């Protein structure tokens with residue numbers, strides 16, 4: 539579906555063709571760049587392009603990503619207010635932007651039951667590709683810890699009921715979240731630990747649970763133990779993501795993140811895994827297509 543030959547490229551795409559070659563050059567794969575170009579595409583499995591940080595130039599941001607070969611962008615929901623802008627973006631880019639439905643742990647408060655009721659109505663409409671993002675976040679505050687756990691349990695049970703994958707957010711709570719996922723795992727629960735930044739033991743446990751690890755901008759940072767943590771994780775358990783507008787990769791730190799920067803993450807992962815960027819594209823896109831049941835070949 540995304541196969542595109544160089545002679546079909548627009549001026550912008552041709553310019554990005556040059557960008558690919560530069561990335562390939564960084565990976566010493568220059569001679570293969572052209573032959574891989576036709577089939578190479580990426581999927582940003584976690585990007586919040588509907589947030590107001592993109593209000594001024596949202597269309598350009600999406601086109602920049604598409605033109606660079608990021609052919610699909612998966613949008614995790616946050617709360618009841620974010621549903622409408624998220625769906626508007628999916629309507630504007632059908633087959634390229636895909637919606638999830640879920641209540642983010644930092645949005646869990648006194649009203650979480652009402653918010654969950656709205657989420658369930660949306661889920662029953664059948665458009666969501668996943669339940670997300672959900673999880674536990676004890677970094678910002680612990681006040682609603684019990685409510686966060688309750689909301690997580692409810693949403694994990696929806697994943698089984700609706701036969702959908704989950705996108706899990708966790709901060710300062712990895713042991714707790716693993717315990718919850720382990721309890722809910724009946725052999726059918728599947729999903730991704732988005733923005734994985736745990737230890738090698740945690741990576742091993744997550745993979746043993748049948749889950750994928752979402753690798754984002756953190757992998758490009760100088761001070762990170764993430765390369766060691768994922769050293770033994772096979773590529774067929776890894777997804778790429780930006781978490782835009784948050785966590786921009788090097789060399790864009792301090793700026794707004796956007797989906798086109800997925801290429802920096804893919805390039806760094808290629809170095810770490812000692813593989814070509816086209817292999818990274820091929821396997822991670824296949825993983826994402828399978829997990830989220832995306833309509834691509």
Ligand SMILES: [Zn+2]
Pocket residue numbers: 584586614671707781
């Ligand atoms: Zn997110």
